[in-house]
Amino acid sequence: MDKSEPQVKEEKPNAFIRIVKQVGNALLVPLLAVITAMIVGGLVIAGAKGDPFAAYAGLFEGAFGTLRALSETTVWATPYIFAGLAVALAFKGGLFNIGAEGQLALGAVASAWVGYRLPELLGTTIPGAIHLPLTVGAGMLAGAIWGAIPGWLKAKTGAHEVINTIMMNYIALNLVSYLLNGPMKDPDPLNVIARTPLISEGAQIPVIFSKYRFHWGFILALVVAFLVWWLLWKTTLGFEIRTAGSNPDAGKYAGINVSRTIVLTMTLSGMLAGLAGAIEVTALNYRHELGFSQGYGFDAIAIALLGKSHPFGAVVGAILFGAMRNGATRMQFLTQIPVDVISVIQALILLFVAADAIVRFIYRIRAPREQVVLTRGWGK
Amino acid sequence: MEIRRYTFIALIIIVLIGVVVVVGKSEVSPGVIIVSMIATTIAVATPLTLGALTGVFCERAGVVNIGIEGMMLASAFFGWFGAIYMNTILKMGAFPSLIIGVIIAVITGGLLGLLHAVLSVTFKVDQIIGGTVINLLAVGISGFLNRQLFFEKGSIFGGQVPHAPGVLPRLHIPLLGDIPVVGTVFEQQPITIAAILLVIITHYVLFYTRWGLRTRAVGEHPRAADTVGINVYRMRYLNVIIGGLIAGLAGAYFTLESVPSFEPLMTNGRGFIALAAMIFGNWSPFGSWAAALVFGAASALQINLQFFRELIPPQWAFFQSSAVVGMVPYILTMLIMTGIIGKTRAPAADGIPYEK
Numbered sequence: 001m002d003k004s005e006p007q008v009k010e011e012k013p014n015a016f017i018r019i020v021k022q023v024g025n026a027l028l029v030p031l032l033a034v035i036t037a038m039i040v041g042g043l044v045i046a047g048a049k050g051d052p053f054a055a056y057a058g059l060f061e062g063a064f065g066t067l068r069a070l071s072e073t074t075v076w077a078t079p080y081i082f083a084g085l086a087v088a089l090a091f092k093g094g095l096f097n098i099g100a101e102g103q104l105a106l107g108a109v110a111s112a113w114v115g116y117r118l119p120e121l122l123g124t125t126i127p128g129a130i131h132l133p134l135t136v137g138a139g140m141l142a143g144a145i146w147g148a149i150p151g152w153l154k155a156k157t158g159a160h161e162v163i164n165t166i167m168m169n170y171i172a173l174n175l176v177s178y179l180l181n182g183p184m185k186d187p188d189p190l191n192v193i194a195r196t197p198l199i200s201e202g203a204q205i206p207v208i209f210s211k212y213r214f215h216w217g218f219i220l221a222l223v224v225a226f227l228v229w230w231l232l233w234k235t236t237l238g239f240e241i242r243t244a245g246s247n248p249d250a251g252k253y254a255g256i257n258v259s260r261t262i263v264l265t266m267t268l269s270g271m272l273a274g275l276a277g278a279i280e281v282t283a284l285n286y287r288h289e290l291g292f293s294q295g296y297g298f299d300a301i302a303i304a305l306l307g308k309s310h311p312f313g314a315v316v317g318a319i320l321f322g323a324m325r326n327g328a329t330r331m332q333f334l335t336q337i338p339v340d341v342i343s344v345i346q347a348l349i350l351l352f353v354a355a356d357a358i359v360r361f362i363y364r365i366r367a368p369r370e371q372v373v374l375t376r377g378w379g380k
Numbered sequence: 381m382e383i384r385r386y387t388f389i390a391l392i393i394i395v396l397i398g399v400v401v402v403v404g405k406s407e408v409s410p411g412v413i414i415v416s417m418i419a420t421t422i423a424v425a426t427p428l429t430l431g432a433l434t435g436v437f438c439e440r441a442g443v444v445n446i447g448i449e450g451m452m453l454a455s456a457f458f459g460w461f462g463a464i465y466m467n468t469i470l471k472m473g474a475f476p477s478l479i480i481g482v483i484i485a486v487i488t489g490g491l492l493g494l495l496h497a498v499l500s501v502t503f504k505v506d507q508i509i510g511g512t513v514i515n516l517l518a519v520g521i522s523g524f525l526n527r528q529l530f531f532e533k534g535s536i537f538g539g540q541v542p543h544a545p546g547v548l549p550r551l552h553i554p555l556l557g558d559i560p561v562v563g564t565v566f567e568q569q570p571i572t573i574a575a576i577l578l579v580i581i582t583h584y585v586l587f588y589t590r591w592g593l594r595t596r597a598v599g600e601h602p603r604a605a606d607t608v609g610i611n612v613y614r615m616r617y618l619n620v621i622i623g624g625l626i627a628g629l630a631g632a633y634f635t636l637e638s639v640p641s642f643e644p645l646m647t648n649g650r651g652f653i654a655l656a657a658m659i660f661g662n663w664s665p666f667g668s669w670a671a672a673l674v675f676g677a678a679s680a681l682q683i684n685l686q687f688f689r690e691l692i693p694p695q696w697a698f699f700q701s702s703a704v705v706g707m708v709p710y711i712l713t714m715l716i717m718t719g720i721i722g723k724t725r726a727p728a729a730d731g732i733p734y735e736k
Contacts (some may be wrong), residue, residue: 044521048528096508159717162446162508163659166652167710167717174710178703298519301512338527343520351513357503 026313030306032359033352034320041345050337062330063323069330071212075284077322079104081221082276083300084307084314085228086147086269091309092232093265094245099150099165100273101297102172103143107274109176110142111135111281112288113184115199131202136278143274144267146172151266155259161266169297180290194290205283217283222315224275229311231268241265273297295343302350321346385662389670392712393421396677404688411561417680419565422572424683425669425676426637427452427647429575430630431654432661432668433582434623439663440586441619442599443500444507444731447514448627449651451492455631457522459485460544460642461529463635467545468537474545478636481545482571485632486625492518493624497617504733515651523644544640571629571637578626582665595619599727602734612734627651649710656713662724671716678709 042052063073083100090097097103115135119125126134150164180194187197205216232238243251244261251258276296281288303321307313324346328339352359359365397417401410431448438445463481466472472480492514499510529536548569556566586592597605598615606612630650635642653675660674661667682705685692692700699705 044524048525050528098512153714153718157718159714159719163652163656163717164714166649167656167714170649170710171707174703174707178701181703182701298516302516305509338524340520340524340527343516344524345520347513347516347520350516354509354513355499355503355505357505 026308026310028365029356029359030308030313030317030353032363032365033306033356034349036352036359036362037345037348040348041341044344045337045341048337048341050335050341054335055331055337055341058331058334059324059327061327061334063327065330068212069326071209071214073319073323073326074218075213075215075322076326077319078215078217078221078284079276079280079296080299080303080318080321081218081225081315082279083273083296084303084318085225085311086272086276087300087304088307088309088311088314089228089232089241089272090265090269091304092245093241093261093269094248095151095154095262095265095269096162097147097150097165097266097269097273098162098297098301099147099168099172099270100276100300101295102165102169103146103270103273104277104296105176106146106172107139107143107277108281108288109179109184109196109277110274111139111278112196112199114138115203115281116197116287119200119202125200126202128202131200132205132282135199135203135282136275139278139281140271140274143277144271147270147273148263148267151263151270154266155262176288177290180288186287196287196289198286199281203282204286205279213284215283217279220279220283221318224272225311225315228272232311237264273300299346302346302353305350305353382667385660385667386670389674392674393677396681397421400681400684400688403685403691406691407688413684415561415564417677417684419567420680420683421673421676422565422576423568423638423676424679425672426572426575427630427633427650428654428657428672428675429579429669430571430626430633431651432658432672433575433578433665434627434630435655435658436582436586436663436665436668437595437619437623437626438496439658439730440599440727441595441616442602442727442729442732442734443497443616443620444511445496445620445623446508446511446652446655447492447496447518448511448623448630448654449647449649450511450515450518451489451624451627452631452634452651453515453522453645453647454492454518455485455488455628456634456646457526457631457642458488459628459632460635461525463545464542465536468543475549477545478548481636482548482629482632485636486628489628489631490621490625493621493627494617496624497620500733501613501616501620504735507731507733519645522642526642526644546640548637569637571633574629576669578629579665579669586665596727599729602729606734606736612736616734630654653709653713656717659724659726660716663727674712674716675709678712681708682706 038056042056045052045055062069064070083104086100086103087097115131118131118134146168147165150159150161150168153159153164154161177194180196184196185191186193186195208214208216230238232242240251240256240261241264243254243256244258244265248258251261277288299321303317304314306317306320307315324342325339328342331337332339397414400417401413404413431452434448434451435445459481462484463477466477466480467474496510496514499505499513500507505513530542548571550567550569551573553566557563559566586595594605594610594615597610598612598619602612605615631647634646654672657671657675658668660671661669682702685699685705686702689700
């Protein structure tokens, strides 16, 4: 070996500027995608005889205008963060988890069951220090199982997770509908809704403010986002997940058990989605009600893509989506434009984020060097 | 191999029909139940058959399309809206309104097919994400317009009550339809009959015409196809658009043939089951149709068991819930996707964007 290595002088900008540049580059396209989607969405509103400016003003006021609005935005964002992380984690492992919807719903049902039924079964109240972890854990476990099944099927038989996670969604929705209308229905004689009884006090996460619904779940979501980041970039398992996702063949040669990694990734992903359901039950609603989770799973896909499958990106995306969903009610109240327009705008955001070539084309931005391939074809 | 597959399909359908016969035989004669189950199976398999054909056109040309669900939903809405508009505002009469509705639905599907082609062929977006975009877009647009155009103050019916023109009439097929009892099997509505004809046409086009040969070449080995002068992009564009048109017809089934109304999310995963049917059918039109009939039979089971709900013995009370029986098609799909009845093979270049 040559000892006198040539000293290459590189013009290195300082770390701070480098990070700002990196973050700026990462945020540029999603930001432009959001703006473009808002513009096209405005055209849709105008086309349907609405006033887009009044609509967006109402949207903003409803999302951030008051302290209560801010609190509600975090309430909306909380399940979005968990579910967005679930989808993002799977994306990193090269897997497309469309099943967050079902995993979340089952997680909520399992949590609710342990929350109200376990004390009845034992015939005694359980101290919160034991009951609460059990309740949240049950939700995570249910979600994990619901995610692991498609993962296992993919690893063993090559059956594509896109079809199977969707099928698991419909099975979960039917199952939840059966449970909430049947065995788990709130027996209160005044109740006509498909919902569970209230969970017992020991299983509830205490409220922070009496005036606002802002709850511990939001803080926990931020912590979990950090944990997911740590898992993905600071642990061996995370490295294996990312390698199995970006280049499974290389992973195989490097001695990674790709099948095992697939199952683990889907299990973790399902667990995060299940946690979303568990937190909704233990920190917010104190029960599960039919239909409350509808659409979270699909929004989570958009959130993960918007955040470029990065945990912190998913947090930003989730807060944006939470703000939109929350502000939409105010918008409808002020301008009579149905809240559903938010779904249109969100789909457009996803369109422009996914097809970033379109955004790059409109705004003349150069393409990045590497492109992550998520899924191709139906093969193994 | 193929014989085994079709035998397996026939067996599942027989079992599903058999269940209803066993449950209902004390009230309705088995013959009537069997005929009714077969007729329902063929009818409810229609969107699955058409959806699977959409998949066949797209994927044989090398483009994965998981947006079939969204294409169906959007077409169901716009077709339905068009028919009501013709009927209420332009006073065209029920039948012409329905026909125009079907045309609008088909065009809607074609336009979404064009969008999918732009995304996946020109912009080379990951095709699974492109399909997801279409699905979400369809949910958003149909939900938003459904409320905005009909119910809110922006309603374009201006105070008039929107009036649905009903559903497409059953067609009477001479000779076949005249057979006593069994004849009802052939008394189907036009889109159902069109779906069966399309299966035959697709088979012919795909395997006996130059177009079909080129489509398959583009899906198996685009580089080779390009070398011999086939325009890969053009073939992919056209096939994805054709697929979209067929998905549009499937959408029309929901609101113009099955029921005269639209509900948000009414396609309920049929587009994805159609994809599973296509995979199970080994990317072939007849195989897809046969698989679609399996899922059709599962849905027919759910519909018919509703009539015999009280006859389900108490130890099987679990199955009185329509939610429980409603899981059957989805569980069946997952079982079939495991490949327990033989592996299938996707076109070699399926899902891979072509770089010139």
